[in-house]
Amino acid sequence: MKSFKKSSFFLKILRYGFTIFIIISINFILPRMMPGDPLVFLFGEEVYGAAIRNPQLLQSLSEKYGLDKSLSEQFLIYIGNIINGDFGQSFSFGRSVAEIIAERIPLTLMLTIPSTILSLFIGTLLGLSLGFNSNSHLKRSVSSFLIALHSIPSYWFAMLLLLVFSLWLNLTPTGGAPPKDANIISILHHIALPFSLLTILNIAYISIIIRGLTMEIAEEPFVMTARSKGLSWIKLRIRHLLLPSLAPFLSLAAMELGFAFSGALLVEIAFSWPGIGYTMWQAVVERDYPLLQGAFTAVSLIVVLANAIADVLSYIFDPRIRMGENE
Amino acid sequence: MKLKNEPSREDVELTAINVSKIYGNKTLALDRVNFSIKKGERVCIVGESGSGKTTLAKILCGMIPPTSGEIRFLNKRIDEMSEMERRIFRIKVQYIPQLPDLALDPTWYLYDSLVEPLRIHKLIASKQEERDLVREICEMIGIRMEVLMRKPGNVSGGELQRVVIARAILLMPYILIADEPTSMLDPSLQAKIIKILLDIQSKYNMGMIFITHDLELAKYVSNRIFIMFKGKFVESGLTNEVLINPHHSYTKSLILNNTS
Amino acid sequence: MNKMEIIGISIISCIIFMALLSFGIGSIIDFPKSKQYSPPSIQNPLGTDDLGDDILELLIIGSRTSLLVGFLGALFSTIIGTIIGALSGFFRGVLDDVLGVIIDVFLVIPALPLMIVLAAYLSPSFWNIVIVIGLLWWPTTARLVRARAWQLKSAPFIESLLALGASKTYIVFKHVLPNVLGIASARFILSVSHAILIEAGLSFIGLGDPTNPSWGTMLHFAMTRGALLYGAWWTFIPPGLAISITSLAFIILGMGLEQRQKLSTRSMEDII
Numbered sequence: 047m048k049s050f051k052k053s054s055f056f057l058k059i060l061r062y063g064f065t066i067f068i069i070i071s072i073n074f075i076l077p078r079m080m081p082g083d084p085l086v087f088l089f090g091e092e093v094y095g096a097a098i099r100n101p102q103l104l105q106s107l108s109e110k111y112g113l114d115k116s117l118s119e120q121f122l123i124y125i126g127n128i129i130n131g132d133f134g135q136s137f138s139f140g141r142s143v144a145e146i147i148a149e150r151i152p153l154t155l156m157l158t159i160p161s162t163i164l165s166l167f168i169g170t171l172l173g174l175s176l177g178f179n180s181n182s183h184l185k186r187s188v189s190s191f192l193i194a195l196h197s198i199p200s201y202w203f204a205m206l207l208l209l210v211f212s213l214w215l216n217l218t219p220t221g222g223a224p225p226k227d228a229n230i231i232s233i234l235h236h237i238a239l240p241f242s243l244l245t246i247l248n249i250a251y252i253s254i255i256i257r258g259l260t261m262e263i264a265e266e267p268f269v270m271t272a273r274s275k276g277l278s279w280i281k282l283r284i285r286h287l288l289l290p291s292l293a294p295f296l297s298l299a300a301m302e303l304g305f306a307f308s309g310a311l312l313v314e315i316a317f318s319w320p321g322i323g324y325t326m327w328q329a330v331v332e333r334d335y336p337l338l339q340g341a342f343t344a345v346s347l348i349v350v351l352a353n354a355i356a357d358v359l360s361y362i363f364d365p366r367i368r369m370g371e372n373e
Numbered sequence: 374m375k376l377k378n379e380p381s382r383e384d385v386e387l388t389a390i391n392v393s394k395i396y397g398n399k400t401l402a403l404d405r406v407n408f409s410i411k412k413g414e415r416v417c418i419v420g421e422s423g424s425g426k427t428t429l430a431k432i433l434c435g436m437i438p439p440t441s442g443e444i445r446f447l448n449k450r451i452d453e454m455s456e457m458e459r460r461i462f463r464i465k466v467q468y469i470p471q472l473p474d475l476a477l478d479p480t481w482y483l484y485d486s487l488v489e490p491l492r493i494h495k496l497i498a499s500k501q502e503e504r505d506l507v508r509e510i511c512e513m514i515g516i517r518m519e520v521l522m523r524k525p526g527n528v529s530g531g532e533l534q535r536v537v538i539a540r541a542i543l544l545m546p547y548i549l550i551a552d553e554p555t556s557m558l559d560p561s562l563q564a565k566i567i568k569i570l571l572d573i574q575s576k577y578n579m580g581m582i583f584i585t586h587d588l589e590l591a592k593y594v595s596n597r598i599f600i601m602f603k604g605k606f607v608e609s610g611l612t613n614e615v616l617i618n619p620h621h622s623y624t625k626s627l628i629l630n631n632t633s
Numbered sequence: 634m635n636k637m638e639i640i641g642i643s644i645i646s647c648i649i650f651m652a653l654l655s656f657g658i659g660s661i662i663d664f665p666k667s668k669q670y671s672p673p674s675i676q677n678p679l680g681t682d683d684l685g686d687d688i689l690e691l692l693i694i695g696s697r698t699s700l701l702v703g704f705l706g707a708l709f710s711t712i713i714g715t716i717i718g719a720l721s722g723f724f725r726g727v728l729d730d731v732l733g734v735i736i737d738v739f740l741v742i743p744a745l746p747l748m749i750v751l752a753a754y755l756s757p758s759f760w761n762i763v764i765v766i767g768l769l770w771w772p773t774t775a776r777l778v779r780a781r782a783w784q785l786k787s788a789p790f791i792e793s794l795l796a797l798g799a800s801k802t803y804i805v806f807k808h809v810l811p812n813v814l815g816i817a818s819a820r821f822i823l824s825v826s827h828a829i830l831i832e833a834g835l836s837f838i839g840l841g842d843p844t845n846p847s848w849g850t851m852l853h854f855a856m857t858r859g860a861l862l863y864g865a866w867w868t869f870i871p872p873g874l875a876i877s878i879t880s881l882a883f884i885i886l887g888m889g890l891e892q893r894q895k896l897s898t899r900s901m902e903d904i905i
Binding site: 463489493 | 789
């Protein structure tokens, strides 16, 4: 049994490796699959125009990316470049993609990680309390409200917040990141709106999932028995709910990080918060494909990594093994 | 209803010889089991859940293959049968599953589920013939025709179990395997269903295998009994003899538990 | 019909009516142009945008694209997800392993960024957005359908059909597909809601079809052409509200359908 668990664990990790491979392959295939010269996608219209007039430049660019070689050789060169941290040149910024991404990831993390931690905490408590005796009127309307939040576009929500807090009340800036040498007050001033919005959306997402899990577990016989034995709410929740669901909770946390990242993309755009999402937007506007792909790769890698870490953690903390020892 | 090449009815025998079954993760479900039943016999296989009785039942009717050993029907190994012989085996050995839940497709009307086996094997020439046969069988088993116009979600467990039985009987099997056919029903219904099964058995002179954990039931329905424990038959013989004078300690404990 | 289904269907009917109304613009109904950023008035009930175009008119035109893209994108993704899920769940072995890995991989890759990348490579058009949603929004559906098909595979009625000698193709078409249809249709309704939000998101970023403006396109222009900074709230509150209400209506309808499913299986359990 244990060896079986172990092997399925390694299979999972292997699967993440495969996922990364697929992400890189998608990035490789897309510019080469689309109609037109892949050079346009790799260097942008301007360079491409110049290169066509200058055969020597064209030659050197082609050679650098191995475009004159077979697809499989190109793929090897591509992977080699990525391993060396070379994601190409952003033609709208005129700098290397890796540099831009490295500059902007911290801004996204600054927004998403505290928001994820806070919303996991609040969302879990909220979800637990909504899941027990879920039929009460108040709890049902709160749940409905949280579900309704899912159908509000985050960027539109952001626009409303900007309208009220920046334009009408003049409390916050209309967007953008704090300047480089900003003090803590200024940082908080800038981050307040995007952080609050992201956290509200994350709480809505997490609490609905936790509520569902709780409602399932609350119907199980052992919880019923525990309740009839008069076990206090807090103890019951911790002993029968939090402990056994630690592993699913961790994978939820990882999924949630993925969700937070995707959600943060659009929130960043609306607040002009120059993280990865805003970078993707800039890349789309300029049709700066290398930058777009770099940003996509960065987001995906972070999400895959978060999932993998959660799997490792839930393997270490697997409560089924621990509970087996207790019995 | 007669099939082409239908065998003469008297020499029908279903046999398991040295049958073992090992499931994927190396659990031995059946360990060199020998078993046989002839037409007209009533045989009980008694054992606790997990003893391997359902596995044996499914192997006997060809639902799952044995890991080793052979199943013979009409003196022919079922894995060496021709298409024609296999078709006869599939029609003439019928299995009634344990759970009425999902025993029939929840999206189908009961009537369609009931006649589906007939249609799959194209045993019926006309709609009229089909309807007459259904009416006859339903009358015998006690199914009201309007029940057949519903889906499984809208009928009671007892009605569902009757339809499942009718579905097997429609094919006029020689051997009928009933796997705990009443374990999910309440006691008053149990007796009715058992009576229906016994009536059918004697009317068509079928061979019937009852699979149960209930010794009282076994005593009531069967002439011969097999006691199964951890994938083996620990004792077998005439029901009365085995139950009055058990040899194996497991049988003794079963009898003790049953009377207490 | 339960209460949720009635609410959902009523709202959706209104939106469909609005979309049909868009075909009458210019002939049956007409919206006068006005000066830039006029606030709501009798002449322009929802005001005008930076070009002086009537917001209500844009809203009605936008409903067509939003609804159609949502519907078609959801349809394609549900069909793909149902087929992959049913095949993977019912046929075990290599096919299931391969499809299972594909499902898992696409569940992990964040969908929205991938859609942005794909949409940026394809030229922005109505059908390309439908294709992007169809190609990338199926994994959850596939996972749910697969779990159901997996369950069915060991259901007694399937086992007995196999023992009766029914062919696998017969079983898949006559029994497996009807049984996953309930889940697939509930998923389809929820997917319409998601697809409407995705289309709006892609259009907001600027990847929408310029010739078929949607509600997302209106938000895109409000953001990029300065309506927000001008304080012209009437330009972006209506389309955002429309997206939210429509998407919510489909969620409510989907939950209503799901509840009905649960009820039917629940009553099933009660019998036994």
